Amino acid sequence: MAKAKTTKKKNAAQGEQKHIRTFWKLFGGLIVLVLLVFLLASWGVFGSLPDETSLENPEKNLATQIIGSDGVTLGTFYKQNRTPVKYEDLPDHLVNSLIATEDVRFYDHSGIDAKGTVRAIVFLGSKGGASTISQQLAKLFFTEQVSRNKLERGIQKIKEWIIATRLERRYTKEEIITMYFNEYDFGNQAVGIQSASKIYFSKEPIELTTTEAATLVGMFKNSSLYNPLRNPVGVKNRRNVVLAQMAKYDFITNEVKDSLQALDLNLRYSPQGHNEGIATYFREYARAFMADWVQENPKSDGTKYNIYTDGLKIYTTIDSKMQEYAEEAMDMHMANLQKEFDAQNEKNKTAPFRDITPEETNKIMDAAIQRSDRWRVMKKQGKSEKEIRESFKKERKMSIFSWRGDIDTVMTPLDSIRYYKGILQASLMSMNPQTGEVKAWVGGIDYKHFKYDMVKTGQRQIGSTFKPFVYATAIDQMHMSPCDTLPDTPYTIPQGKYGLLKPWTPKNSGAISGGHLTLRAALAQSINTITARLIDRVGPQPVIDLVAKMEVDTEDIPAVPSIALGTPDVTLYEMVGAYSTFANQGVYIRPTLIQRIEDKNGTVLYQNVPHTRDVISDETAYVTVSLMEGVTQSGSGSRLRHTWRGGDPVYKKVVTGYPYGFKNPIAGKTGTTQNNSDGWFMGMVPNLATGVWVGGEDRATHFGSTAYGQGATMALPIWAIYMKKCYEDESLNISNSGFVKPDKISIATNCAQWKEENSGGEIPDEFDL
Template identity: 75%
Template sequence: MAKQIKKNAGLKKSQDSMKRHIKTFWKILAGGVFLIFLLFLLASWGFFGSLPDETSLENPEKDLATQIVSEDGEVIGKFFKENRTPVQYEDLPAHLVNALIATEDVRFYDHAGIDGKGSVRAMAFLGTRGGASTISQQLAKQFFTDQVSRNKWERGIQKIKEWIIATRLERRYTKNEIITMYFNVYDFLNLAIGIESASHIYFDKAPNELKVEESAMLVGMFKNSSLYNPRRNPEGVMNRRNVVLSQMAKYEFITEAGKDSLQQLPLNFTFTPQDHDEGIGTYVREYIRGYMKQWAKDNPKLDGSLYDINSDGLKVYTTINAKMQEYAEEAVDEHIANLQKEFDRQNKSNKTAPFRDITVEETNRIMNAGMRRSDRWRLMKKQGKPEKEIIESFKKKTQMRIFAWGGDIDTLMTPMDSIRYYKSFFRASLMSMTPQTGEIKAWVGGVNYKHFKYDMVKKGKRQIGSTFKPFVYATAIDQMHMSPCDTIPNTPFTIPAGAMGNTKDWSPKNSDGNYGGWVTLKDGLARSINTVTARLIYRVGPRPVIDLVEKMGIDTRDILEVPSIALGTPDVSLYEMVGAYSTFANEGVYV
């Protein structure tokens, strides 16, 4: 009996202990729930730092690139702080969206910003079986977490804020809008921010043209675009892409057979950078940048603030034809590369190469001027370096990447040698315009904008030689009512000193050395006969010729009022010459 009583007492004691443990457990659980609730409540009140207000949630601040659009609808370039161009949900192929859902948040359409099941799993297994971050939370992080903290407590607070923001985003936007924003905001690196830029930079195509395996590669980069970057880690990217394809098969977005065949494909990405120095129309894009800066000053927003062409997401529609621009650049490259080979061949025995017919002293003056105009000189001067030290630095060999016709090359040379090297390249330009409207279709300011930024279409001016002669003939026909059939002697001719601003006798020679007889104005221009042109300017005078070319868009401020202008001594830009010549094609009307 005593034993039974003792046994019952022990059992009761054990039961009491169990009850205490159960009560303790529920107290701890309740306390934990209360603590979590309190943390969320305090965070929502801004106790741990402010949360975005309603306006910020409605209009998350993200810089958008300004696009330059050709007449045939191609985006030929962008101005940006961040290379982001938004797309609409309709622009996203279904397999791209499915790949994201299958990989990042398979219950996306079932939760309201926080995945309860995923959160419990993540806490139970401490994240070893996958995280619990939803697409909405990741979007909140992209928008409103400036810097992810490495401190666990601070990161925990950031997570709570992201959860709160995620639920608010879910209330404010549809699921499709959240998906679209997430694709638009993510940084895929290599100046590819957002899916529009990423698909063009990595595959040279629009998002709606992506194949399943290409979409899988880009979605795989959401895990870590630095680690899973095809340029640096193609093997890792392929493995990650295949994981995405497996997830798509797991959730029946693709078949097992389709997954197996797609996983065997190579990456086949086409890296097409969208830097300011890359792509087509680099020179005209830079001209447009300057134009748009002035436009922004002259056309403020309704609230009086100025447009920022690098972040306001403008679209600039141009008359440039993308195909014509591409062909024009290819033509310039091909032609100048051939001329360059011949020039280099002729310079092999030239001791002053690339300069010709000048003295050593003149060569040194040119080189020293180039040195003082260089970025290196300006930077060291700004740093307060003495001139002697700066000059010595130009004599020391250094690693540099230089231009070559087959592509940039890495080499070791002195900065002074690099100045001479770059002066050995021909500069050329091309411009195509519709005479009747003034619409510019192609603009090539040089052979490579990255290395030769000086625009030879608008900024560069050269002596234009015999291309000036039509203006002299046009003046004679206009002022003296001459006809193309009128004749003029082709004989040696001199304009004496003192006449028309001449300081000495001017006796131009014909380039072929042939003289004699009479020629029509038509033949004189066709054969570019110097003596005929000299006789014509003697008859009309330099001033009427200058007045005419000014009406045709040529800057005449530096053109001297002397007869020798008839043979093309003025420096004129290609931009001015195309406009002036278009006047002839447009029956005398300058546009």
């Protein structure tokens, strides 16, 4: 019996030892199998892995940045909107929030967190996963993220582990963190932390607050689910989890955590799509500039730069603040002006057109139909003209522009064309006359809906803004003074002179006074008869030659006296450049927008060289500026000097709430074309020249009266609002002093003093200063 028990115990012990040996054999075999699987994976049996070179220099598309003069990124050209940053550009709380949330033992492991892995296996992931930052980077960098079957997903995980350990051998911890932030797709075209910071919070990564950093780090869990635009509540909750993790691991105190968790998201969403964001028209100009530049400037190997993938940096002259102020000024005024225009058109049977026949209306509409994308696409598809025209009469869903935001509606394409014909357009350009640097460029009211750039592409009749060139020619050639007088009486240039086919007798916009006016008063009041006398004295060709030296395209400007009243079509870009010559003491400097171009490594590929030309003497320039100062003191621009409280229904109704009250020296000129089709204002202070144009797409779209259609009502308010904003921002250093006076000047500009000195102290009543 005892022997049997002993044998039984012996057999049990042997069986237990056998099971233990079997277990260790299986365990050892499993270890060998795992090692073999890892070895086979590293050899590429389960699919190729990146080699050391590709790890060190991963292939990726880098966005080209458009950078303002103040260092702010205005926009990007991209296939993937990714702009890499350096580790030193990441604030500590951004890095700490990532460590606390994603991988608290990041600095202690070599790519695989053994403790976290065991925990994940034991608890089947219920107490958190084991994926380290290095593994997540490996997943982002080199492996597909599409869900597959369990076997494939297991093999992919093994690859991630292998790549993670290679990353840890190849790079420092700081480099790994930086690459992870640079590679993650935060959604809404924000690839990488640079784009995410700009798009969601309108700032650079280094400027992110703790709560903003926690918001972005929270998106690492799933940027599609935690999208701030679609799921703000979920994003806030996730942000608070990140803040709690930071408190848990002593990156912030519990008191700080509690206060930060109570804050709202405070997004400042600034989309960087090509139709959205700041300086959209300028960015399109930059794209066209780069398209030409890459053709003429190949890489050292002969291939062409790609502005969408090569990570170039385009440094521009645009000041982001001034650009914002310009766009805000345009929006503020144009929304009010459009409201008034629509109200006046309610009783206009031919709206949005005026003063044209039905035949002319049909011609305008037909031309618009044939210029449309619909016409072009259907023509390319082989549709007949009848089919195409019929399609314009069928209602369909569409989104149309309004100053209250886009409107989803149903209308025919033909009705949408007529609707858009009734939307007033505007443009603004602002530059430093001494450097040529363009500080703000607004080519239209909304790039998404109106892509035609009215700064450099659109030519419009310039009206009385051309008159200063006539006066400058008279001053330069005949040494005339602002204090010289001419009669405000009817004036006719006879047939045959300058090739005229019939006599030319211009009329004033108001009544002819019959008295004598100084040149200062004549320009201030924009007197046509006196301008006609001046161009007859100097001749049209010298005036044309003058503006040609200022790089105004004169090919289509005829040498006839009517140009004195602004009949030529000129771009706003040309006008601002030409006017700047007067503020720059007679030296023309070509407007500059692109300062330099660098490649992704910082090598300078292009450096702008200023183009200048002496056009007129500093004395002539100063006297012309003095004449234009009179426009803002007592002429059509004098409303800049007042703080209006009523008494002017036109001013009050159109720009309510925008009192100006400028006290500093301002030189300027308003312009209004025939039928009030175009309103202009050109305004200058010593270090900033700014031009504004307002009008309809077609000249038949205009106000019914000069009270509303003049440049002083349509364009001047935009200039005034913009300049008020610029002056309120003292960091911009916009001048409020007088214009530079030459050391030697022989032409009198103080007419009261001049007349007193030349008339024995008495000034005749009819002498209008």
